[in-house]
Amino acid sequence: xxxxxxxxxxxxxxxxxxxxxxxxxxxxxxxxxxxxxxxxxxx
Amino acid sequence: xxxxxxxxxxxxxxxxxxxxxxxxxxxxxxxxxxxxxxxxxxxxxxxxxxxxxxxxxxxxxxxxxxxxxxxxxxxxxxxxxxxxxxxxxxxxxxxxxxxxxxxxxxxxxxxxxxxxxxxxxxxxxxxxxxxxxxxxxxxxxxxxxxxxxxxxxxxxxxxxxxxxxxxxxxxxxxxxxxxxxxxxxxxxxxxxxxxxxxxxxxxxxxxxxxxxxxxxxxxxxxxxxxxxxxxxxxxxxxx
Numbered sequence: 001x002x003x004x005x006x007x008x009x010x011x012x013x014x015x016x017x018x019x020x021x022x023x024x025x026x027x028x029x030x031x032x033x034x035x036x037x038x039x040x041x042x043x
Numbered sequence: 044x045x046x047x048x049x050x051x052x053x054x055x056x057x058x059x060x061x062x063x064x065x066x067x068x069x070x071x072x073x074x075x076x077x078x079x080x081x082x083x084x085x086x087x088x089x090x091x092x093x094x095x096x097x098x099x100x101x102x103x104x105x106x107x108x109x110x111x112x113x114x115x116x117x118x119x120x121x122x123x124x125x126x127x128x129x130x131x132x133x134x135x136x137x138x139x140x141x142x143x144x145x146x147x148x149x150x151x152x153x154x155x156x157x158x159x160x161x162x163x164x165x166x167x168x169x170x171x172x173x174x175x176x177x178x179x180x181x182x183x184x185x186x187x188x189x190x191x192x193x194x195x196x197x198x199x200x201x202x203x204x205x206x207x208x209x210x211x212x213x214x215x216x217x218x219x220x221x222x223x224x225x226x227x228x229x230x231x232x233x234x235x236x237x238x239x240x241x242x243x244x245x246x247x248x249x250x251x252x253x254x255x256x257x258x259x260x261x262x263x264x265x266x267x268x269x270x271x272x273x274x275x276x277x278x279x280x281x282x
Contacts, residue, residue, distance in 0.1 A: 007082040007139040008063075011089070011132050018128045019242070026249055032256055039263070 048244065055237040062227075062234035070227040082140040088232035089132040090158075092239050094195050096126030097165065101192035104185040113254070116181045119188060120172060121246045123165050125239055130162045145208070154209040157198045164191035 066084035073080035103119035106112060137155065138148040149155065168191060172184050202209050220228070 001078050003079050003139050003143050004081050007136040008067075008085060010135045010139065011085050014128060014132050014135065015238075022242075022245060022249065025253075029249065029253055029256060032260075033252075036256065036259060036263070 048241075051237070051241055051244075055234070055241050058230075058234040058237055062231040065227045065230050069223075071221060071223055073224075076144055079140060079143050082136055084227055084231045086133060086136040086140060087228060088235045089129045089136070091232055092235045093126045093129035093133060094199065095236070096122045096129065096239060096243075097161070097192055097195050100126060100165075100188050101195075104188035104192075107181060107185045108189070116185070117247055117250045117254070119185060120250060121243050123168050123172075123188065124246060125243050127162065127165045127169060128242075129235075129239065130158070130165065133158060134162055150208055152208040153205050154198065154201045154207045157194060157201055161191070161194045161198055164194060 062084075066081055070081060070084065072078060100119050100122040103115045103122060106115035107119060137158075141150075142148050164187070168184055168187050171187065172180060175183070177183075201207060202211060
């Protein structure tokens with residue numbers, strides 16, 4: 001039973017880890033867009 | 044389109060929960076292996092999903108090589124990345140199943156080795172795309188993807204044509220499966236396919252947006268020195 005839970009937990013850990021990297025990349029890009037907008041408005 | 048995404052997300056979450064319930068509770072227990080066989084409901088659908096993603100990557104790469112289409116290039120990148128995630132799941136859950144059933148975590152069996160090679164090919168593809176700054180990177184990546192995709196049928200058919208330690212295919216092959224187990228397997232495959240589609244969609248939007256921002260930044264960098272130069276020459280002529 002431990003192997004079964006280990007496999008299911010590992011699967012979701014991999015998927016959630018990947019989703020975490022996507023969220024981080026989205027927030028970084030959002031910051032870049034905000035900076036770019038601010039620079040354009042300044043000009 | 045903005046409304047479709049949350050609807051699909053809710054549907055996928057519900058389907059994944061139902062598939063998990065079916066895999067852990069509703070599916071009958073296999074007589075020889077016991078509960079550990081239930082790993083199969085995550086391992087096999089993840090492998091099928093990875094294969095589909097690598098095939099989409101193959102066709103998108105071909106499309107890029109023919110038409111040099113940016114959308115095809117983004118689709119190739121996205122499917123390779125998500126495909127690697129699903130292939131990682133296969134390579135992790137396989138040994139967890141093998142340990143109690145075979146008594147070993149890993150063996151250099153043809154199916155296992157070819158799956159590891161497949162994973163390494165697509166990891167190389169992603170490393171190439173991540174660290175190469177050449178303008179030819181999408182082209183080189185597309186060529187690598189076309190050759191890499193040749194490993195997918197080799198992995199799939201290796202257990203049909205060669206004697207390996209890996210269990211025989213239960214769908215379309217020589218093995219047989221209880222109809223209730225097949226139902227749970229297909230539900231899990233549907234759930235993981237919807238999940239993969241959703242993740243690919245998000246990743247596609249992210250990549251398209253990133254490229255737009257990069258183009259704007261490049262344009263800004265090109266215009267910046269010119270406007271500064273114009274200002275300097277104007278002040279110079281005024282003086």
